[in-house]
Every structure is written in structure tokens, then in C-alpha cells.
Amino acid sequence: MINQIVTNTARRQFALALNFEDGMAPDLPACTDEKQRLLYIHIPFCEELCPYCSFHRIRFEEGLTRKYFDALRREMALYREKGYRFSGVYVGGGTPTVLMDELSETLHLARKMFPVTSISVETNPNHLTDANIIMLQQAGVNRLSVGVQTFNDDLLKKLARYDKYGSGELIAERLRQTMGSFDTVNADMIFNFPEQTEQMLEADLAILLKLNMEQITFYPLMVSTLTQRLMKETLGDVNFRREKSFFKLILRRLESQHNSSSAWCFSRKKAAKSLIDEYVVDFDEYAGLGSGAIGFLNGVCYANTFDIEQYIANLTQGKLPLQASRKFDLPDQIRYDFLMKLFSTRLNVNDLEKKYDGRFFKTLWKEMVAFTLAGSFRYFSPNLHLTPHGRYLWVIMMREFFIAVNNFRDYCRKQAGLI
Ligand code: SF4
Missing domain, CATH: 1.10.10.920 (Arc Repressor Mutant, subunit A)
Incomplete structure (x- = not known):
């Protein structure tokens, strides 16, 4: 109860x-202090659109993506002009590694503009190639977070991930080859998918333990009300009643080898304090750059426009693409x-x-x-x-x-x- x-x-x-509060585009005040802040960058492009996903994402198209990255670099320059400095960068999506040359140029520029000491990037298993890993290392990435979700092939097929991102076996092999290339390699997992059984979850945990993953983030399935309705047709209903027993199973299996970095993030024991996906834990303030990104600065939550064409148009005219804000008392x-x-x-x-x-x-x-x-x-x-x-x-x-x-x-x- x-x-x-x-x-x-x-x-x-x-x-x-x-x-x-919607309507009037909010204004971002200039920054006059030296607080440690994080720069969140959103890349809303994906090669495949997964049916359970509620993030702001659209299907990848090269021409639009190149214009988008160009706009993003202009947005970074506007924040710098306003006096903002960032010590950490987190690139999320979508799929940030969808165009590696653009991502690399953007990260190099961020390091030139700001005193950046840590960079996290999200990616998908099909992008774990030698060439990409070298580019990410050269761009200063410390932490790579890989969207795995599950190693179960039947589930991967239902999630529309098998064809594009590979079978469970292939994903595990790519993770194994990538470990050691960054300070932290994180596997992003999801539990409580409709049709996921306790045995399937046990099998996922066994693979992660065998790989000796440095970090594992195990999210409960969290879909918006609208996505829940759409998902019902492809994957079925979400059953929140099973969530607790699944979570207990995860704790039991991972506790012996991992410490808790957050309620659902597990870092291998003896590892130094590592960055985690939830930068909201490590940073009191963060700026959200990119279409649909949300930032929290000086007690105000800001959201950028979700309209990608509008986002590019605003920045081409030298304007910040802020759409809405809410002041927290x-x-x-x-x-x-x-x-x-x-x-x-x-x-x-x-x-x-x-x-x-x-x-x-x-x-x-x-x-x-x-x-x-x-x-x-x-x-x-x-x-x-x-x-x-x-x-x-x-x-x-x-x-x-x-x-x-x-x-x-x-x-x-x-x-x-x-x-
Ligand atoms: S789950 Fe990841 S790869 Fe799939 S649509 Fe969402 S952001 Fe893209």
C-alpha cells in the first residue's frame, strides 16, 4: 500500500x-559567478525508433543532422557570451554518435570554450567500432554509456532493436571489447518490460556479471502516458506490480560486486567515484542545449523548443531557442x-x-x-x-x-x- x-x-x-509557463520566450540572465555547472547536449536523431521510448527523438537524416550540429555549436557560443562556464559535459539522445565527425568537432569546441574536466556520451551497441572509440577518446570522452536494454534476443526483436543494434551475443562481445577504453563504460539496462520474465532478467544479470561491467544502470521501464498507449499495441501493458520483485533480484545479484552510485546505478567495487547517467545528482545546476533539452539554472527550469527546424532557424538568427520556463520557489x-x-x-x-x-x-x-x-x-x-x-x-x-x-x-x- x-x-x-x-x-x-x-x-x-x-x-x-x-x-x-508557455507563450513568451523566456530570457536567460547573464552568469556572473563561478559555480560548477554541467552542459547537457541533446542529439535527437536515431537510426531506429524504439516503441517504448519517450525521449525527444526523430529518425536520422544526414542533411538535417549536420545543420543541427552547426546550430548546437552556435548555441554553445551564446552561453559562453553570457558568461556561463561548464566543468562537465553530458551528451544524451537520441543517439549522439549518429554522425561521429560532427560530434567530435562539437566536443573539441566545448573543450576549447569551457574548462571541461569530464565528458559522458551515450551510444548504441552498433557504434562500438574501433574507429569510433578512437575518435571519442581523442575528443576527451571519459565515460561511455551504451544503450543495451536487454541481451534477450526475443525481447530485442519485440523492441525493434535486434536488426539495427545486434543480437544479445553480439552486444555482449562489443561491450567486452570496449571495456578499458574509457574511465567508465556503462551498460544501460531496462527492467520490467511487458513479457520480460524473471528468468530473462536473471540471464541478463548473469551476462553482466560475467562481463564484469564497470558500471550498470538498471532503469525501471518509464514511459509517458501516450507511449504507454502506443506500446500496448506492440509490446503489451506495463505491470508495475512486478517491479519491486525484479528490483530486489537486481540488488541481490549485483550487490556482491558493485557499490551503489544511485538508487538504480551500480559501479564496480574499488572503482573510484564514477560519473553516472543522472548528472542531476552530481550537479546542482545544468544548462540544456539542443532541441527539447531541459536545463536548471538559478532556480529556473528552462526548456528549448522541440521543433527542430525552429531550433536551427533561431540559432541561425543568433537567438537562443528557449520555449518555456518555470521558476522554482x-x-x-x-x-x-x-x-x-x-x-x-x-x-x-x-x-x-x-x-x-x-x-x-x-x-x-x-x-x-x-x-x-x-x-x-x-x-x-x-x-x-x-x-x-x-x-x-x-x-x-x-x-x-x-x-x-x-x-x-x-x-x-x-x-x-x-x-
Ligand atoms: S531508446 Fe535510444 S535508440 Fe531507441 S529511440 Fe529511444 S533514444 Fe533512440
Whole structure:
């Protein structure tokens, strides 16, 4: 019952939080401080469109993609002109490696413009070629995150990934060859697909353990309301009731060899602290560049236009392609920090009291009491730690957070006439 209460409450709260003010293009203020920020870059092109995917993505077309990368580099220059500096870069998609020469030029430029110390890039298994790996290394990439989802061939066929991205065996072999080429190679996995059985999940886990993967991110399936309806026709219904037992199985299998970098990310033991997919955990602020990218700067959440032609046109005219924004008031910011910091499985209470001038506990005391009574945390001064039960509650909350983001994306894509 507690899981259902958390699901419903989180769903309501996040839907409200992602209610953006549309209409007038928001203005981005100049930056006057030296805070550590992350540069998120979105590449919305894919060779195949997977039926469960709620991200902002369209089918790859070379001419449009080249114009898009050119616009992206102009956008980076506009942020630099406004005084923004970034220490980390995360390139997500879509499929960022869809045109390697363009990606490489963009990353080289980012390193020239900003004091970048870490770069993460997402990719698909078919792009794990020797030539691409060398180009990514030369562009300064430290962490490569590979979209695997599952090694099960029947599921891969149903997910429309088998023909383009390869069989489970081929994907495992490519991962094996890529490991050691970067500080971290991460396998992005999904659990709780319709038709996925416990045996299939066990088999995926056995392959990952045999590969001795440096990092594994195991997302619960999180699709927007619209995608859920579309997915029903191809893959079937999502059954959230199985999610907890699947998650427990993942914890049991991975715990012996891996530490938790977040509620659903596992990094191999003894590895130095590694970057993870959820840069929202490591960085309080990030700029979102590219069509449909979302940024969070100075307490304001910004979204770029989802209309790719419009995005290119704006930047050709030297204008930022911002479409909507939402200012988070102080209690919103405190709640957001609480959610994200505990997602990393621990939260330093003193740091947050200091950051919010003693208002952290005063604002969140009701939530703290409720989660304590539900057995979600343990307090070892000065940190709150998620218990195994709390960890699953955080999986639910983050799942609902990303579903709300996906619903917001669908809304914007509809406005842009893309769906
Ligand atoms: S899952 Fe990845 S490859 Fe498939 S459509 Fe979504 S972004 Fe593209």
C-alpha cells in the first residue's frame, strides 16, 4: 500500500512541478559567478525508433543532422557570451554518435570554450567500432554509456532493436571489447518490460556479471502516458506490480560486486567515484542545449523548443531557442534537492541546512517524518542513508519524476506538430 501512496503522491506533485509557463520566450540572465555547472547536449536523431521510448527523438537524416550540429555549436557560443562556464559535459539522445565527425568537432569546441574536466556520451551497441572509440577518446570522452536494454534476443526483436543494434551475443562481445577504453563504460539496462520474465532478467544479470561491467544502470521501464498507449499495441501493458520483485533480484545479484552510485546505478567495487547517467545528482545546476533539452539554472527550469527546424532557424538568427520556463520557489528547490540528493542513496543534512540557511528541515519535516515512519532512511550523523526499502521507494519516485518529464516532452512535441 505504501508503494501505491508514494506513486500517487509523486505523480501528482511532479505533474504540478512540470507545469511550465508557455507563450513568451523566456530570457536567460547573464552568469556572473563561478559555480560548477554541467552542459547537457541533446542529439535527437536515431537510426531506429524504439516503441517504448519517450525521449525527444526523430529518425536520422544526414542533411538535417549536420545543420543541427552547426546550430548546437552556435548555441554553445551564446552561453559562453553570457558568461556561463561548464566543468562537465553530458551528451544524451537520441543517439549522439549518429554522425561521429560532427560530434567530435562539437566536443573539441566545448573543450576549447569551457574548462571541461569530464565528458559522458551515450551510444548504441552498433557504434562500438574501433574507429569510433578512437575518435571519442581523442575528443576527451571519459565515460561511455551504451544503450543495451536487454541481451534477450526475443525481447530485442519485440523492441525493434535486434536488426539495427545486434543480437544479445553480439552486444555482449562489443561491450567486452570496449571495456578499458574509457574511465567508465556503462551498460544501460531496462527492467520490467511487458513479457520480460524473471528468468530473462536473471540471464541478463548473469551476462553482466560475467562481463564484469564497470558500471550498470538498471532503469525501471518509464514511459509517458501516450507511449504507454502506443506500446500496448506492440509490446503489451506495463505491470508495475512486478517491479519491486525484479528490483530486489537486481540488488541481490549485483550487490556482491558493485557499490551503489544511485538508487538504480551500480559501479564496480574499488572503482573510484564514477560519473553516472543522472548528472542531476552530481550537479546542482545544468544548462540544456539542443532541441527539447531541459536545463536548471538559478532556480529556473528552462526548456528549448522541440521543433527542430525552429531550433536551427533561431540559432541561425543568433537567438537562443528557449520555449518555456518555470521558476522554482524556495520550498520547490528544497524538495528537488531532497529528491535528487537522496537518489544518490545518501544526503548530508548539515550541507543542506547550510545551503538553505537553516530552512531545510523546517520545510520538509512532514516528508521526513512520513519517510522515517515508512522505514526509508537511517541517520548516521551527518548523513541520511536510504535503507533497502527506502531505495525502492526512491526508484518509484524517480520513475514518476521521469514519467512526468516524458509527459511534458509529449506535450511540447504535440505543440510542435511532431506527434
Ligand atoms: S531508446 Fe535510444 S535508440 Fe531507441 S529511440 Fe529511444 S533514444 Fe533512440
